[in-house]
Amino acid sequence: MFENAPIIKSTKEFTATRNACKLCAPLGASVAFKGIRGCVPIIHGSQGCATYIRRYLISHFKEPVDIASSNFTEEATVFGGGANCDRAITNVISQYKPEVVALTTTCLSETIGDDVKMYVHDYKRNSELKDLPAFVTASTPSYQGSHMDGFHEAVGAAIKAFAKGGEKGTHLNIFPGFVSTEDLRQLKYLLKDYGIEFVMLPDYSETLDNPIWESYKRIPEGGTPVSAIETCGSAAASVEFGTILNSGALSGRVKNTRLSATGAEYLQNEFGVKNYRMPLPIGVKNTDRFYKALAEISGKEMPARYKGERGRLIDSYADGHKYIFGKKAVVYGEEDFVVAMTTFLDEIGVDVILAATGGESGRLADQIKANCPERGEQILAKNMFDYEKIKEWCQENKPDLLVGNSKAYYIARELEVPIVRCGFPIHDRIGGQRIKHLGYAGTQELFDQVVNAMIQYKQDHSPVGYKYM
Amino acid sequence: MDTFINDRQNQILTKGKDDATIACGKASVAGSVSQRACVFCGSRVVLYPIADALHLIHGPVGCAAYTWDIRGALSSGPQIHRLSFTTDLKEKEVVFGGEERLYKALISLIETYKPKGAFVYATCIVGVIGDDVEAVCRRVTRETGIDVIPVMSEGFNGTKKDGYKIACGALSKLIGTDTTYQAPEHSINILGDFNLAGELWMLAEYYKKMGVNLVGAMTGDGRVDDIRKAHTAKLNVVQCSGSMIGLAKEMKEKYGIPFMKVSYFGIEDMSDALYEVAKFFKSDEMMEKARKLVTEEISKLLPQLAQYREKLEGKKAAIYVGGAFKAISLVKALRLLGMKTVVVGSQTGNSDDYNLLKDMCDDGTIICDDSNPNELSEFVKQTGADLFIGGVKERPIAYKLGLGFCDHNHERKEALAGYEGMLNFAKEVYASVCSPVWQFMK
Numbered sequence: 001m002f003e004n005a006p007i008i009k010s011t012k013e014f015t016a017t018r019n020a021c022k023l024c025a026p027l028g029a030s031v032a033f034k035g036i037r038g039c040v041p042i043i044h045g046s047q048g049c050a051t052y053i054r055r056y057l058i059s060h061f062k063e064p065v066d067i068a069s070s071n072f073t074e075e076a077t078v079f080g081g082g083a084n085c086d087r088a089i090t091n092v093i094s095q096y097k098p099e100v101v102a103l104t105t106t107c108l109s110e111t112i113g114d115d116v117k118m119y120v121h122d123y124k125r126n127s128e129l130k131d132l133p134a135f136v137t138a139s140t141p142s143y144q145g146s147h148m149d150g151f152h153e154a155v156g157a158a159i160k161a162f163a164k165g166g167e168k169g170t171h172l173n174i175f176p177g178f179v180s181t182e183d184l185r186q187l188k189y190l191l192k193d194y195g196i197e198f199v200m201l202p203d204y205s206e207t208l209d210n211p212i213w214e215s216y217k218r219i220p221e222g223g224t225p226v227s228a229i230e231t232c233g234s235a236a237a238s239v240e241f242g243t244i245l246n247s248g249a250l251s252g253r254v255k256n257t258r259l260s261a262t263g264a265e266y267l268q269n270e271f272g273v274k275n276y277r278m279p280l281p282i283g284v285k286n287t288d289r290f291y292k293a294l295a296e297i298s299g300k301e302m303p304a305r306y307k308g309e310r311g312r313l314i315d316s317y318a319d320g321h322k323y324i325f326g327k328k329a330v331v332y333g334e335e336d337f338v339v340a341m342t343t344f345l346d347e348i349g350v351d352v353i354l355a356a357t358g359g360e361s362g363r364l365a366d367q368i369k370a371n372c373p374e375r376g377e378q379i380l381a382k383n384m385f386d387y388e389k390i391k392e393w394c395q396e397n398k399p400d401l402l403v404g405n406s407k408a409y410y411i412a413r414e415l416e417v418p419i420v421r422c423g424f425p426i427h428d429r430i431g432g433q434r435i436k437h438l439g440y441a442g443t444q445e446l447f448d449q450v451v452n453a454m455i456q457y458k459q460d461h462s463p464v465g466y467k468y469m
Numbered sequence: 470m471d472t473f474i475n476d477r478q479n480q481i482l483t484k485g486k487d488d489a490t491i492a493c494g495k496a497s498v499a500g501s502v503s504q505r506a507c508v509f510c511g512s513r514v515v516l517y518p519i520a521d522a523l524h525l526i527h528g529p530v531g532c533a534a535y536t537w538d539i540r541g542a543l544s545s546g547p548q549i550h551r552l553s554f555t556t557d558l559k560e561k562e563v564v565f566g567g568e569e570r571l572y573k574a575l576i577s578l579i580e581t582y583k584p585k586g587a588f589v590y591a592t593c594i595v596g597v598i599g600d601d602v603e604a605v606c607r608r609v610t611r612e613t614g615i616d617v618i619p620v621m622s623e624g625f626n627g628t629k630k631d632g633y634k635i636a637c638g639a640l641s642k643l644i645g646t647d648t649t650y651q652a653p654e655h656s657i658n659i660l661g662d663f664n665l666a667g668e669l670w671m672l673a674e675y676y677k678k679m680g681v682n683l684v685g686a687m688t689g690d691g692r693v694d695d696i697r698k699a700h701t702a703k704l705n706v707v708q709c710s711g712s713m714i715g716l717a718k719e720m721k722e723k724y725g726i727p728f729m730k731v732s733y734f735g736i737e738d739m740s741d742a743l744y745e746v747a748k749f750f751k752s753d754e755m756m757e758k759a760r761k762l763v764t765e766e767i768s769k770l771l772p773q774l775a776q777y778r779e780k781l782e783g784k785k786a787a788i789y790v791g792g793a794f795k796a797i798s799l800v801k802a803l804r805l806l807g808m809k810t811v812v813v814g815s816q817t818g819n820s821d822d823y824n825l826l827k828d829m830c831d832d833g834t835i836i837c838d839d840s841n842p843n844e845l846s847e848f849v850k851q852t853g854a855d856l857f858i859g860g861v862k863e864r865p866i867a868y869k870l871g872l873g874f875c876d877h878n879h880e881r882k883e884a885l886a887g888y889e890g891m892l893n894f895a896k897e898v899y900a901s902v903c904s905p906v907w908q909f910m911k
Contacts, residue, residue, distance in 0.1 A: 002544070002546070002548055003546050003547050003548060004548075005548065005549075005552070005582075006581060006582065006583075008581060012577075012581065013577070014574070014577045014578065014581070015556070015570055015573040015574040015577055016525060016554045016555060016556060016557070016574035016577070016578055017530060017533070017554070017555050017556075017557035018552060018553070018554055019537060019552060019553050020530050020533060020534045020537070020553065020555065020557065022530060022534070023530070023531065023534050023535070024529060024530050024531030024534065026531070027531070042500065045593065045624075045625075046507045046508075046509075046593050046624030046625045047497050047503055047505055047506060047507045047624070047628075048506040048507025048508075048509055048510050048532070048624045049507075049531065049624070050502070050503075051503065051504065051505060051506040051507070051510070051862070052506060052510070052531070052532070052535035052536070053531075053535070054502075054862060055535070055861050055862055056535050058861055058862055058864070058865055059861055062864075062865060062868075063865050063869075064842055064865045064866055064869060065865075066502045066842055066843075067502065068500050068501070068502050069497070069499070069500075069502075069503065070499045070500065071496065071497050071498070071499045071500075071501075071503070072593070072624070072625040073496055073625055073627075074625055074626055074627075076625065077593075077596070077597060077625045084499045085499075087498070087499040087500055088499040088500035089500065090500065091474050091476075091498060091499060091500025091501060092500045094472070094474065094475075095472060095473065095474060095500070095501075095843055096843075106593070107528070107529045107531075107558075107563070107592075107593060107594045108593040108594055108597065108624070108625060111563055111594055111597050111598065112597055141529075141560075141563075142529035142530060142531045143529040143558050143559050143560050143562070143563050143594070144559070144560055146530075210869070212869065212871065212909075212910050213869050213870065215850070216843075216846035216847070216850065216866070216869065216870060218842075218843055358530075388552070407537075
């Protein structure tokens with residue numbers, strides 16, 4: 001009944017992006033700001049930006065995600081959005097009584113030249129309220145980079161707004177990047193087990209993944225308090241996951257100047273807080289790097305529990321290796337996620353044939369080569385890809401497996417190959433926010449899923465259907 | 470109520486307590502977390518189901534990414550509407566203009582996907598950087614021979630409702646362009662049904678059984694060439710009046726086609742929608758067929774509904790949906806299940822609809838326009854609702870508070886219209902309200 005789309009050669013060039021493999025910057029910024037305690041994000045633009053972003057996030061997190069809008073009108077577009085910005089701040093304060101108001105800009109407000117920093121400055125000066133919340137602003141026009149650029153911009157903005165210097169402490173800053181709420185919780189347990197004091201930014205492990213409530217909470221509990229962010233400048237070190245972050249030479253920029261520093265970079269430059277930058281700890285090698293850094297920073301040994309996790313993971317690599325060796329996988333999604341996932345698949349003998357992202361850094365290929373010693377040279381790494389390009393490429397190159405978020409489900413369905421869902425967003429399953437990716441334990445779950453996906457495929461397509469592997 | 474936004478007080482009323490008419494049709498208050506989207510959203514949802522048209526969103530990536538394949542609007546053939554195309558504007562175009570990029574994008578997409586028509590949606594930024602979208606569309610129409618229709622839906626330029634109007638304007642450019650087609654007698658257009666989960670197919674089948682022919686559906690399972698013929702129908706049957714009534718009025722003026730407002734939700738409204746059409750055509754035979762159909766369907770349906778009604782009797786429901794017209798049908802459908810509506814509101818209702826709601830509902834029912842999570846969560850708590858009917862954005866509010874939920878938004882995958890739909894509705898409400906999981910949340 002349904003007509004299939006025409007078969008298109010993957011070499012055909014389209015000016016248009018077809019099924020984008022990226023989202024816009026204010027979405028990433030909103031997620032990051034949700035990781036600050038008592039924070040209500042306001043998107044300074046049209047009503048639709050906030051509503052669409054809320055809908056997109058709600059479909060993944062299955063949680064209320066309140067993001068306010070300054071609700072631009074034609075008048076604001078012509079004469080400036082200052083009055084709307086003021087009204088939005090006032091209404092958010094009166095309704096939510098937030099500890100922090102975080103403003104993110106949009107393509108609209110950036111293009112008309114709204115100076116949100118100045119609006120906030122004037123608001124604070126003119127306000128008659130006694131206990132004003134703290135403010136932070138991030139510049140996130142959606143014509144610049146992807147949601148990950150917005151995410152890192154917001155983290156950087158929060159650090160710049162709140163971090164202070166001071167006498168060096170022993171605590172650690174951890175910048176986990178855009179990972180699942182379960183990943184954030186696991187990281188916190190781990191650092192606790194290590195006995196390391198830490199500040200994690202952002203921490204939306206609770207704000208975007210609440211337990212059931214007795215009464216409705218306008219602002220969910222959890223998040224990193226501003227008082228903790230203030231101490232970031234005096235930390236012993238920072239650990240920052242991701243090697244691409246927002247460092248790319250973004251395409252379509254008029255002047256190819258760099259965007260802002262990441263939070264960890266700023267702390268290093270400003271306060272001399274040493275930054276351990278590394279790929280997301282997915283896979284044994286990447287996770288080892290993380291533990292090595294923790295050992296170096298804390299001077300403590302890996303707790304026995306994690307030695308056990310590591311041992312069991314490697315043991316399972318032995319149990320499962322044959323079922324996946326040489327299988328061809330396509331990995332897609334955010335750049336740092338793709339790098340880490342590709343590294344993991346590389347170390348277990350899966351041939352990643354395409355690593356693709358809608359991100360625009362231009363650094364994906366380098367990072368994959370640097371991190372995948374087995375087959376890094378052969379992996380086709382593509383920046384600025386969209387799902388239709390991925391699909392067309394897959395139709396010609398026939399992968400055995402797709403690894404990434406739920407948006408490529410339609411490709412897997414057409415190719416009749418399994419998809420291992422991970423990353424963001426997971427819109428067609430429950431539990432996307434609870435997927436574990438990081439550390440030995442996260443890798444273990446991913447490994448089991450990848451192996452079982454291949455076993456199931458074989459079993460489903462076997463005329464016999466064995467009850468043993 | 471002191472922690473709600475003061476400016477919104479006249480958009481909320483409690484029946485039996487407040488005499489005033491509800492204020493509606495206003496822009497959302499800055500800083501409220503409105504459940505509404507923008508002008509672009511209004512246009513996009515209305516035109517989305519036209520399956521053989523190319524829908525190209527001219528702007529940075531977000532607007533297209535967030536609307537990729539989000540409607541449950543089915544097509545019986547082409548699937549081009551489920552792809553998300555965008556010019557993905559960058560800083561360069563913002564500074565130097567995006568017309569060239571738009572032109573190239575259109576040409577290469579039309580060449581490949583061979584659509585029957587194309588809609589180009591202008592987003593916020595296009596209105597600001599001053600791209601002449603209309604000129605590019607004219608040029609591409611000239612060069613490709615395909616109607617390329619600009620949809621000037623800059624997000625800031627009003628509310629979601631204004632977006633509906635703009636979409637209707639785009640449809641109106643197509644209507645009447647097929648001058649050779651002769652519609653059979655007893656032919657109608659269905660306006661304002663979007664074929665969610667195949668609902669339009671069900672409705673078309675009912676009408677077919679009555680001897681009524683469908684000329685154009687706007688826009689469920691829509692086809693460009695059918696829309697071109699729509700001016701030849703004898704009657705426009707309009708559902709979801711918020712989005713399509715403007716077009717119906719225009720067609721009446723331009724082509725002399727009368728229209729009637731109907732709803733397909735619930736037994737009463739569904740049956741009326743069939744009877745009214747038969748009445749319009751003044752055909753006894755058609756009326757007889759309609760009666761037979763209704764009798765058959767209801768005699769099948771009622772015994773099946775009884776078991777659900779038994780479980781749901783006396784339960785309370787909150788409704789917050791896009792348009793208030795749909796809310797009216799839902800109130801009635803819930804009554805059929807023995808349920809009482811205690812909160813009812815919509816994003817874009819008009820005062821006629823709200824007045825009708827006020828008349829229908831019992832004292833104590835809260836009626837609200839353009840509400841937000843803070844208000845809605847408070848209202849369901851105050852009224853002790855057991856069920857929330859809404860969309861994706863309302864779902865977590867319901868679940869967080871331990872309420873059942875029924876998705877009645879454009880993303881749903883269950884058919885809820887017609888007689889079959891009423892049964893699905895009952896099943897879904899029952900499955901959620903009567904689930905044992907709520908015992909752990911009280």
